[in-house]
Amino acid sequence: MKAKLNVSAGLLLVTLATSASAGVIVVAKDSPLQAFESEQARRVFLGQQPFVSGHTVTVVYQKEGEIRTTFEEKVVGETGTNLSSLWFRQIFSGRSRPLVEVSNDSDVKARISSTVGAIGFISDNAFDGSVKALYRY
Numbered sequence: 001m002k003a004k005l006n007v008s009a010g011l012l013l014v015t016l017a018t019s020a021s022a023g024v025i026v027v028a029k030d031s032p033l034q035a036f037e038s039e040q041a042r043r044v045f046l047g048q049q050p051f052v053s054g055h056t057v058t059v060v061y062q063k064e065g066e067i068r069t070t071f072e073e074k075v076v077g078e079t080g081t082n083l084s085s086l087w088f089r090q091i092f093s094g095r096s097r098p099l100v101e102v103s104n105d106s107d108v109k110a111r112i113s114s115t116v117g118a119i120g121f122i123s124d125n126a127f128d129g130s131v132k133a134l135y136r137y
Contacts, residue, residue: 022124023122033057041135
């Protein structure tokens with residue numbers, strides 16, 4: 001009975017750990033943008049949807065690291081050179097503005113707070129009241 005209880009508790013912990021989000025798509029806390037669905041988030045971060053609810057968006061990416069890799073895999077579905085190629089086509093066709101790259105979660109929060117229409121992603125543990133969450137992944 002005790003072994004069965006320990007296994008059940010272990011499964012519960014694994015379930016809770018895998019259901020937690022890895023990151024958050026965020027905007028300035030006073031932004032008029034509302035919660036996103038996964039496909040809308042994907043389109044915005046691929047440069048395919050430069051306007052959201054009538055507002056021009058500026059996409060802010062983190063340059064490198066685990067948070068970017070996780071974001072690309074879970075939200076965008078493209079990584080590395082494939083993602084770069086998609087962005088270059090969007091920019092050179094005039095359909096999107098160039099994205100902004102910053103170094104870390106703090107830089108993302110600073111950039112979206114100081115840039116009208118900016119949207120970025122941060123790790124879940126960096127989320128606080130200084131920004132507004134649109135989508136958790």
